[in-house]
Amino acid sequence: MDSFYSSRPWLKNYPPHIKADLPIPKSxxxxxxxxxxxxxxxxxxxxxxxFPVSYGEIDRLSTSLALAFKKLGLNKGDRVILDLQNxxxxxxxxxxxxxxxxxxxxINPMYKEREISYFIEDSGAVLFxxxxxxxxxxxxxxxxxxxxxxxITTSALDFVPGGAPIPASISGLRKSRVKGAIDLMExxxxxxxxxxxxxxxxxxxxxxxxYTSGTTGPPKGAMNTHGNIAFNARVYEAMQKLGKMDVIxxxxxxxxxxxxxxxxxxAALVGIPVVLYYRFDPAETLRLIERWRVTTTVAAITVYxxxxxxxxxxxxxxxxxxxxYSGGAPVSDALVKRFEEKTGLYIYNVYGMTETNSPSHxxxxxxxxxxxxxxxxxxxxxxxxxxxxxxxxIEGGTRELPTGEVGEIVEKGPIIVPGYWNKPDETRHxxxxxxxxxxxxxxxxxxxxxxxxxxxxxxxxxxxxxxxPRDVEDVIYQHPAVREAAVVGEPxxxxxxxxxxxxALKKEMVGKVKPDEIIAFCKSRMAAYKYPRAVEFVPExxxxxxxxxxxxxxxxxxxxxxx
Numbered sequence: 001m002d003s004f005y006s007s008r009p010w011l012k013n014y015p016p017h018i019k020a021d022l023p024i025p026k027s028x029x030x031x032x033x034x035x036x037x038x039x040x041x042x043x044x045x046x047x048x049x050x051f052p053v054s055y056g057e058i059d060r061l062s063t064s065l066a067l068a069f070k071k072l073g074l075n076k077g078d079r080v081i082l083d084l085q086n087x088x089x090x091x092x093x094x095x096x097x098x099x100x101x102x103x104x105x106x107i108n109p110m111y112k113e114r115e116i117s118y119f120i121e122d123s124g125a126v127l128f129x130x131x132x133x134x135x136x137x138x139x140x141x142x143x144x145x146x147x148x149x150x151x152i153t154t155s156a157l158d159f160v161p162g163g164a165p166i167p168a169s170i171s172g173l174r175k176s177r178v179k180g181a182i183d184l185m186e187x188x189x190x191x192x193x194x195x196x197x198x199x200x201x202x203x204x205x206x207x208x209x210x211y212t213s214g215t216t217g218p219p220k221g222a223m224n225t226h227g228n229i230a231f232n233a234r235v236y237e238a239m240q241k242l243g244k245m246d247v248i249x250x251x252x253x254x255x256x257x258x259x260x261x262x263x264x265x266x267a268a269l270v271g272i273p274v275v276l277y278y279r280f281d282p283a284e285t286l287r288l289i290e291r292w293r294v295t296t297t298v299a300a301i302t303v304y305x306x307x308x309x310x311x312x313x314x315x316x317x318x319x320x321x322x323x324x325y326s327g328g329a330p331v332s333d334a335l336v337k338r339f340e341e342k343t344g345l346y347i348y349n350v351y352g353m354t355e356t357n358s359p360s361h362x363x364x365x366x367x368x369x370x371x372x373x374x375x376x377x378x379x380x381x382x383x384x385x386x387x388x389x390x391x392x393x394i395e396g397g398t399r400e401l402p403t404g405e406v407g408e409i410v411e412k413g414p415i416i417v418p419g420y421w422n423k424p425d426e427t428r429h430x431x432x433x434x435x436x437x438x439x440x441x442x443x444x445x446x447x448x449x450x451x452x453x454x455x456x457x458x459x460x461x462x463x464x465x466x467x468x469p470r471d472v473e474d475v476i477y478q479h480p481a482v483r484e485a486a487v488v489g490e491p492x493x494x495x496x497x498x499x500x501x502x503x504a505l506k507k508e509m510v511g512k513v514k515p516d517e518i519i520a521f522c523k524s525r526m527a528a529y530k531y532p533r534a535v536e537f538v539p540e541x542x543x544x545x546x547x548x549x550x551x552x553x554x555x556x557x558x559x560x561x562x563x
Contacts, residue, residue: 003400005390010382010448015364018238022385024414025234028201028226029265030098032233034059036271044273046088047247047292048159049167049284053088055271061092061188066099066196068187069127072150076101076199079123079209081148082255083107083116083130086276088159089184090254091264093129098207101199105209105221106255109134113142120146123209123221123421127152135178153177154184156278169281203227209421210257210354221421224257228357231414233265235384239362240296240323242270249289249297249321250274258327261358262298262350282310290316296323298350298358301331302484302543308339309483309506318343323365325350327358333371333378334477351380351452355436356415359384361450372443372451376474379449380442387413391444392437403446406453409438441468458551460489460497467499467530469551475525476501476532479518481509484541486549487532501532502554504540 011020027035033055036045041056074080080097082104084090090106097104105123107116109131116138120128128143129152140151155175160166177183207229209221236242248267252258254276267274275288286307288294304326307313327350336347349369351361361381363369369379383389391407393399401407412435419427430437441453453468460467469487476485484504489497503518515535522531542550 003390004403005400005444006388008383008388008448009446013364013367013382013448015366017241018364018385020385022231022234022238024386025227025230026203027230028098028203028205029207029229029233029268030095030201030226032230032265033095033268036268040271043271045267046091047273047275047288048088049277049288050291051159051161051164052273053159058088058092058095060192062095062099063196064188064191064194065092065096065184067191067194069096069100069102070196071191072127074100074102074127077205078102078127079105079125080127081105081107081119081123081125081129083109083111083128083134084154084254085109085131085156085278086250086254086259087131087154087156087278088276089129089154090276092188093184094264098201099196099199101201101205103206103209105211106260107211108253108255113138117142117146118218119211120148122219126150129154129184131156132176132178133173135181136176140178140180151178151181152184152187153181158185167277167284169284170278201226203230204418206421208257208260210255210260212354220423220426222257222354222417223419223421224260224354224357224417228415228417229261229265230269231386232261232357232359232384233269235359235362235415236262236266237269239359239364239384240266240325241365242266242272242296244270244272246270246272246295246323247292247320248272248274249285249294249299250276251280251285251297251299251303253279257352257354257358258298262325262327280306282306283312286310286312286316286318289318289321293320295320296325297321298325298327301326301335301347302549304339304347305335305484308342313343318345321345324348325362327351331378331380332474332477333376334474336378349378349380351450352415353436353438353440355417355430355438356411357417360387360389360411360413360415370445370447370449372445375451375453375471377451377453377470379445380452381450382448383411383450384413384415387411387415389444389450390435391442394441401443403444406441406443409440409442409450409452411436411438458488460487460499462489462492462495462497462499462529472499472501472522472526472530472532475522476503476518478525479521481505481513482518483507484549486541486551486554488551488555490534490555498534499530499532500534500536502536502538502541504538510537 037055037059211219363381492498
């Protein structure tokens, strides 16, 4: 279908070093990793807290583990669940699974037995690999009637050298064997020096089954292929201008598509290190940025909010971090300005989904995102090479909208997954003729910059007027006392829905600001139907482990209160 969008007007904004189309890689992410290990086996692949781990060591360990997996009966195409924190064992297990020809199923370590049972049943996984502290809290008998044949455990302490001080954030952990489980490091030691046959992976094979959050039903396993991952690693390399001197802060959870692509795959492609440190801690994050001269990362905006409000931000030298990107949730221009004023660092936007293998839009490094003069929203960037994005009508998704109009973002290109695991109906609904219907609402300006308005399901209809929470939140963030804000619609007998804001204040402002002040602040800055009629102060906005605000839980909370 020829249209204004298919002419890709955004290409005129690409810096000279970025091509309109990147070569489609014939290699897999495993090939990229092996090439990096062959080029520089002694080079650091990971900085785990203060301890370097080389590419050669990760290669040797993953080869030994791949052979151990095969001895346990793992075959090409089988699924392996990783229930791990951001530890070196994660990439070791990923590369081991791929060397055995298997698919990795990464899940959130916060999941409980009921949730874990769902992922096992849906994926048909045959191996379950978890942190010792996670497995110790599970009833392992739950695996008896599932497809899982073996439970394997590992410790966050396994990559801390003997005699070295234990990092503070994992100092409370103790290595402890879990009854009924196999120890991961013992498996590796049992096959040191051995080789494993090439699995013959192709770009169409599934690298990860990454489960979506399930906000509209049970979680769905997006089939992230090796081709998808390899291509988007090259997108990050080009758009962020990654080079041999870069160091990636691995702050996104590795079970999330951002961790999979922006951290692991991109690092392996370029042959540079990733800093891992179990899980996010603001003080440790700031220390490690300074310690390893971190240059780049992709993190949820809540990470930056936490950092800018931490007292150590004044003590640490962050000048090396010149490619600070944020994705996973909308970013307010007011927050970006506040962070830059405090640290001197500009936050670049990146937008994508599990189904787009992380980036579908990004602000190229060295450019500043424009601000929409109508809404004040910061642009989420330009569509990435080889791809086309369009704005379609929200109701049916069949009518293309002109520039400046708000509709659903629809995308096509080598970034799109082929579908959801064993869910053909959901696949047909989301991906039509190769076009992914994102469910996100946005618009494109005449120069090809895209702006994210909100999720379709988050739209509020107050007195017949459409209100996008993002519009209201952007204004609230301009108030100097506000640390976090989330806006939802609540049932209202007169207006249908009314706008309510949940606000977390800066620590020093608690008790000094009243809800009425926030309401008045908004009322003076936006249309009468938009401003919040109610403001509730909370200690924290509830969020997922990946940093997305859980508006759904706030709506549930408000609905329960109104009944």
